[in-house]
Structure formats: C-alpha cells, structure tokens
Amino acid sequence: MSLIAIIDDDPDIIEATSLVLNAKGYEVVTANNPVDGYTIIKEKKPDLIILDVMMDEPDDGFFLAQKLRREKIDIPILMYTSVSKAVGFEFGEGELVPVNDFVEKPISPEQLVQKVENLLI
Amino acid sequence: MITDKPRVLIVDDEKGLRLGTKRLLENEDYIVETAENGTEGIIKGTEKEFDLAIIDLKMPDIEGLEVLKEIKKHRPHTICFIATAFASYDTAIEATRLGAYSYIPKPFSPEELLFQLEKGYKQRILLLETENLKREREEQLVELSHEKSRLSAIINTINNGVLVINKTGELVYFNNSAVRLFNLHDVEMGDLILEKLPNEVSELFKTLINESGEKSYSIQLEIKPNRELIVEAFFERITGEDGDLRGVVIAIRNISEFKKIELVRNQFVSMVAHELKTPISAVLGYLRIILDETVNITEEKEEEYQARSIIRLEGLLTLVNDLLDISRMELGTKQREIVELDLKEVINNTLVFLEFDLKKKGIDVNKDFDNGDLLINADNDEITRLFTNLLSNAIKYNKENGLLNIIIDKSKNYIKTQIIDSGIGLKPEEKDKLFQQFFRAKNSKTRGISGTGLGLSIVKQIVETYDGKIEVESEFGKGTTFNIYLPINK
Secondary structure, eight states: OOEEEEEOSOHHHHHHHHHHHHHTTOEEEEESSHHHHHHHHHHHOOSEEEEESOSSSTTHHHHHHHHHHHTTOOOOEEEEOSOTTTTTOOOOTTSSOOOSEEEOSSOOHHHHHHHHHHHHO | OOOSSOEEEEEOSOHHHHHHHHHHHHHTTOEEEEESSHHHHHHHHHHSOOSEEEEESOOSSSOHHHHHHHHHHHOTTSEEEEEESSOOHHHHHHHHHTTOOEEEESSOOHHHHHHHHHHHHHHHHHHHHHHHHHHHHHHHHHHHHHHHHHHHHHHHHSSSEEEEEETTSBEEEEOHHHHHHTTOOSOOTTOBOGGGSOHHHHHHHHHHHHSOSOOOEEEEEEEETTTTEEEEEEEEEEEOTTSOEEEEEEEEEEOHHHHHHHHHHHHHHHHHHHHHHHHHHHHHHHHHHHHOTTSOOOHHHHHHHHHHHHHHHHHHHHHHHHHHHHHHHHHTOOOOOEEEEEHHHHHHHHHHHTHHHHHHHTOEEEEEEOSSOOEEEEEHHHHHHHHHHHHHHHHHTSOTTOEEEEEEEEOSSEEEEEEEEOSOOOOHHHHHHTTSTTOOOOSTTTTTOOOOSOHHHHHHHHHHHTTOEEEEEEETTTEEEEEEEEEOOO
C-alpha cells in the first residue's frame, strides 16, 4: 500500500486529509513544518508528498520542493496552495516550482483522491 | 478718421484764391480751413488731421515744399496737392519725393480742382483702409505669437507629457514631461522618433497611422523596472480640414503612485482572502468527513471535529470583526464617545477579563502604577481594545509560568505605559514587520498560537488616532516590551 506524506502547518487540515486518505486505504505520515517534513521524507521515503506552500514563511513549501529536487528526490509532489496569488507567485508548469500538480484549498475528498491516484500511477 | 464730409486745408498767400476756393468747395460739401502763409499752414496742417491739403508752392515766408514736408512728416495720410503756376520738372519730382499726391496747375478751373480732389479723397480712403487692415493684421500676428508662446509655456509646465508625431514619424512637438516620462535622451524637433520610443508606443503609432476611423487608444507601460516609473499613454489622431491624417498626439500620464496603491490594495485583498479561506478549508474538511459514509469515524472523533470546527469558526468571526474595525478606523466612520478614562481602571478591568488565560499559563502579574491621576480623554472601547490586544499577546507569547510587568508613569504631557513580558521575544527582522497587517512571527516557538495577524496593526491605529506613540523593544528568547505613550488629560 502506498505511503503518503502530508506536510501542512494547519493541524485541522492534516487531520481531515489523513482521514480521507486512510479511508481509501493509504498510509499517512505527517509533519507540521518544513524541517520535520524533510526528515520524514528522508526517513520514510513516501510514494507521494502533499505539501502546503505556506507554512512558517509564505514560501516554505516552495523551498522544500526545490531542496528535494536538488537532492534528486523525485517523489511526486502535490502542492496545496490557497495562496498563489496572495504571495505574488505565478506558478506555471515546470517553472521554478518543481512540483507535479497543484490543488487549491479547500478540496473535496473525491478531488483529492483523484489527484492522488493520478500521481501514483 | 474718415468723416462723411472731406476736410480740406488750403494754404495760399493769395487771399482771393483762398476765399474763392473755400467758397467753391464748401458748396460742394467740403469742410474747409485756410492758412494765409506757410507758417500757419504748417501749424494747422500738423495739429490736426485733414483729409486733403492744397499747398501753394510759392509763399513769401516758407516755401510750399517745406510745408508739404512738415505736414507729411506729422500726418502721412493727408493727401497733399501742390498748386503752382510755375511747374517745373525739378520741383515736380521733388514734390513727389516729399509725398505730394498730385499737381494742380494754376490757374485751375473748378471742374479740374474738384476732379483732382475727388480722386485724392478716394486715394485717402483707400490709404486709410489699407492702414486699418495692416494694423489689424499686425495686431492679430502679435496676438497669435503671444498665444503660441503662452500655449507652449503651458504645455511645457504641465506634469503630463505631450508628444506630437507627424505621419512620416518625425517628432513635431514635445514637452519636458514627455522626455521625462518616456525616459528619452537627446531628442530634437524633426527627429525620426519612432526608434527612440518604447516598442509598444511605436507599434500603436503605426496601427493608428494605418487604420482609418476615429478610434483612440491608450496603453500602460513600465518605463523603469520594479514599478519605479509606470505611465499611461493616450493616442489621438490629428486630422487636417480635409479629414486626412496629419499625425498623432500622445499624452502621457505618470501612474506610478496609482499603481503602487493598487498593488497594496490587491495584496491586502489576497491576504484577506487567504486568511478567510484557511479556517473555511479546515471546517469544510471536517464536515465532509462527518458526512462521508465511506469514512468511518467514532462518535468521539465526530464530536472532537465539531468542537474544532467551532473553534475555527470563532477565529474566523474574530478575524472578520478585526477587519471591520480596521476598515471603520481607516474610513473614519468609527463612532467614538470621548470620555475621561482612568488608565489604571482600564488595565485592571482588562486583566480581570484575561484572568482565565493568565491562570491557565501560570503568569505572574506585577503592577507598578504612578500614584497620581492617570487620566486620558478617549473612547473606552478603543482603549480597552488597545490594552486587551497588547496584554493578551503578552500572555499568548509568554513562557509557561512567565512574568508580566505593567508600569505606568506620567510625564508633563504623556502617560507612558510599559507592558513587559518574559516570552518568546522577537528577531530583529520580525520587529520591523510587527505592526504590518497580517504579519505573524512564525517559528517553531509560535507554532500553535492562534491569531489573526491584525491585533498589533489595530493597536497602532488606535494609538495614532489619539496622537500617541508606540515603541517596541525585544530580545529573541528573552521577552518583549511595548511602550505606549498617550496624551495626558489636563
């Protein structure tokens, strides 16, 4: 069964997302900041990362994604962005932000599962 | 002046001729004056303007030619005739040179005289009309040149740029602002300007030149990067009387400041949207799980999620109220009831309100208040809000079992309140952003502390409303001190 890492500073989002994914049979590991997030990725080697772009700093998720890619860790990343416009980043495919897909919060469980399934194929 | 009746001056030393001619002309509706010698002729002929003058060539005192010269000098439009019995070729030439209109040989018949005078009078009228026309034209030219220099002075001093380009792309007119706003260098009238202008401007010029119709255009351009200079340029075609295109006028406006305000506003709206969306996402997440039949949760969990949802919604409500307060304060529509307030009382009441939080975290409060009256004139709600925000921060960002010192001093004009906590403290870069809307110091130590990021920006606004001042001192890891100065009530 696939392992999914959820990295988000909002405990309620982690809780709700974990539950939905658990119900679909995925295993979940979580972290509420980029430093712990990096650690669990290195230790647990998940099959997919769900990463919030805005944690301690408005672009923490963005830098974590870049760091992972620089270290040749190419686990698919699904980025949570309720903030793309808020912080002035314009995300385009392959442009600076090395992630595989974006989702805008809030997301329905069906959409989330579908995005996850697409990335895990 | 041209009057209805021609005015004639007869200068002749021969009395019979003088009077005879006078009578003859008066019968023909002339107004006649006479002079009996050259001296009198000069006086009369120069002191006022006659339409016509008949001057005898030979007079005992002054020669007719001298009289002619003097009259012509002062009254150049008086038509002068020289009357003489001794017409010589030389005197004829001299008389013409001095401005005589014609010769009247003596003796003359009445018909001959009247014919000559009529001719002369017509000439005089023509002369005056020409003169009038000439003067009018000169006046118009002077006016026009004034108008032109006035216009160019006006155009040169306005802040907006003006640039006129003819249809072959030559610069026909420009003002200083145009040079500045398009960041041009070394431009002169007649330059082929298109290659010196920003690309978008040249392209739009070509579009305008090549299409018919009356469409006008405007574009916004970033002339200097990083929003240092943004302009809006308006394009209007100039057509001749035949409707054919002659060129294009470009008016340029500096919109950098406007764009800055727009950016700040957009950023604020985005921040608000984000802050609203975060709790909504969390609550939606929980509600969907509770309703989702494919996800099994215990009744205990369900209750926990409901409780969490309520907490998030309460946070959302606080945020919306903070936003409304900020908006009211910024718009100046906040209703204030200015009364005499005792700061000791306000702070003690606030501490009672926060007692639960103080006890929960085990915070020890020390108060050191000045013994005198500590009175200010202000709205109770606002001042309570000010100290509630500051004191609740001093609790939230404090250590477990930390300290909270509150010191109130008064000077001549101000009451100084110090709120000193033994909490997390601020990093220097956090201190700079502290009063910004939505700024929250985020690090491993602040994680889990809830807030809207608006509390201190509201505090600052309230302090400034009352002409006060707020300062912050802080050391990361040791604690933070806020100094609040409010004008004393005298």
